[in-house]
Amino acid sequence: MTTEDLLHRRHEALAPSYRLFYDDPVHLVRGEGVHLWDSDGRQYLDCYNNVPSVGHCHPHVVSAIAEQAGTLNTHTRYLHDGVVTLAERLGSRLGGDLGSAWLQCSGTEANDLAIQVARAASGNNGVIVTEHAYHGNSTLVRALSSNRHSGSERPDWIQVVDPPNTYRGQHRSDDAATRYADQVAEAARVLSRHGHGVAAILIDCSWDAPGVLTAPDGYVAQAADHVWEAGGLVIADEVQAGYCRLGTNFWGHERYGLLPDIVTMGKPMGAGHPVAATVTTPAIAAAFADQRSYFNTFGGNPVSAAAANAVLDVIEQEDLLANVTNTGEVLRAGLESLAHDHELIGNVSGAGLFWGIDLVTDRDSRQPLSPELTQGFITALRNNGVLMGAAGVHGNVVKMRPPLPFSKDNATHALETLAIVLSDFAAHVG
Ligand SMILES: Cc1ncc(COP(=O)(O)O)c(C=O)c1O
Known part of the structure; x- marks a missing residue:
């Protein structure tokens, strides 16, 4: 053919x-x-x-997947060591008491759940995102992916801020960090005026879709402070920036000294096998659990967990x-x-x-x-x-x-x- x-x-x-x-x-x-x-x-x-x-087809990941697929594959309603070990390993790599995990199959699902969790924990509805960001393709997350639709299509529970681009953006001088962070404060005020309040900011610390950016010093910390002052949560979307991608640190948010409330991850976790996760603190996870339970048929199944554990093994061993x-x-x-x-x-x-x-x-x-x-x-x-x-x-x-x-x-x-x-x-x- x-x-x-x-x-x-x-x-x-x-x-x-x-x-x-x-x-x-x-x-x-x-x-x-x-x-x-x-x-x-x-x-x-x-x-x-x-x-x-x-790396493509890494033998350790391939054999972990094959071995588990030939032994057992069920879901998270039965006890299994693999998913528990994976959640523990993710928690041990995250700061603070981030260590309560949900497993999914895509970054979209991880972000979708993170927004639902932030809303449950904050009692607010509004979300702040970066212009031209991409966070996924469900109805909820596509609305937040501002590179997928024009401003006029945006519901009023979303406020969009500029990416902190000091080469092309409107703020390029020494005070750029504060000027861009001021936009977050203003976005929070607008959401409150609309009666939504601030549930979260969703932030990709590699600013991939807007052109792979490095934020000016102080931007991330100031932006996060504005969100916390408004009663919202900070969600670090690590689908791109996580898993060593930016060097020096395992996570993108660590590069900016940020301790988020929720971390989402996907793409690199399974080296091609579909694995994703949302991780938060036990207190925030409990606030969500008070309102509803969570089940994802394939998320965290033993084969996916084996793939994700094998990826972490390789990252450590090599x-x-x-x-x-x-x-x-x-x-x-x-x-x-x-x-x-x-x-x-x-x-x-x-x-x-x-x-x-x-x-x-x-x-x-x-x-x-x-x-x-x-x-x-x-x-x-x-x-x-x-x-x-x-x-x-x-x-x-x-x-x-x-x-x-x-x-x-x-x-x-x-x-x-x-x-x-x-x-x-x-x-x-x-
Ligand atoms: C930063 C970011 N978040 C979320 C997603 C969505 O991930 P997925 O395609 O696994 O749903 C992507 C996908 O490109 C992404 O780049």
């Missing part, structure tokens, strides 16, 4: 709302570590996928946090050097193994490269055997987010390929 045949069948059989990367889609058939292979046997360096967190931190410094230096040499790069932001390269047509005006040309850039990378993606409010940010075992040699390879494409592209665009 050719790729064209498969494309045709996919078009016929899957709903048209699905999108593929690349006009000429990549037909992957195998993965190992940080590499992928297509149906023609072509190898790619994976600089995009965070879900295979410990010291992947140190790898992310060290390789991240190679990427930081290399990307800054590329930015120095290539006018097409307006800005580089990120940390660890999560970077956004903001492409511009003019450095002074910061005019973003069009989304079409940015896609052309990503396709050129793919044609050179390197997979990256796009993000950002203007669709002009090249997103680099490889599996956690990405080595310094892999980083060098990615940087060399970026240099080739940047040079070719400058000639082409110019």
Whole structure:
């Protein structure tokens, strides 16, 4: 069967709302570590996928899944060691008394539950989110994913604040942290005026969809204080930022010294197996339990728990946090050097193994490269055997987010390929 045949069948059989990367889609058939292979046997360096967190098809995760699937798979209404161990391990990695967990199958479900829990615990209804954020696709969470709909579609229990973007945003000077946090205080006042009060702020400490940002010092703490003063809870969405992604710390919120009330996580937890979690304090969990029970058929089943425990084993055994931190410094230096040499790069932001390269047509005006040309850039990378993606409010940010075992040699390879494409592209665009 050719790729064209498969494309045709996919078009016929899957709903048209699905999108593929690349006009000429990549037909992957195998993965190992940080590499992928297509149906023609072509190898790619994976600089995009965070879900295979410990590397594609890691043997420890594969055998943990296979062994558990061949032994028993039920659900959380029977006693089983796997899910309890997983919840304990997550709790031991979180600060304060965060240690009461619910298990799900997707980040969407984790965030959806977190909002319900925050409402139950606070007695309030309103939620503050960041402009152009993505938090999932249920009816509740899609409404909070401000990159999925226009402002006029927003119900009045949602208030949206700017992402703390000091390169493109409206606040770029020394007081940017306070100015952006002031928007959170104002959002809280508006929610109170509308009679909703503040149930929560939902915050992704990697600001992935708005372009992979680093917040100015003090922003997260001030924003959280405004929410707590209004009687709301702080929910850290760690679906992107968690699991070592930003280096130095296991969680994105730790980078900002934040102790959230609720933490949600998903994508990297099972290295491809669908596992997600919402974790909070026993007091907040009890406030929710007073109102209702919770059951999720597949969430926390023994096979999912085995996958998630195996991922944590690999992170510990291979010291992947140190790898992310060290390789991240190679990427930081290399990307800054590329930015120095290539006018097409307006800005580089990120940390660890999560970077956004903001492409511009003019450095002074910061005019973003069009989304079409940015896609052309990503396709050129793919044609050179390197997979990256796009993000950002203007669709002009090249997103680099490889599996956690990405080595310094892999980083060098990615940087060399970026240099080739940047040079070719400058000639082409110019
Ligand atoms: C920050 C963030 N939160 C939540 C989600 C939703 O996760 P899922 O696709 O597993 O429902 C995503 C997915 O991309 C995400 O990036």
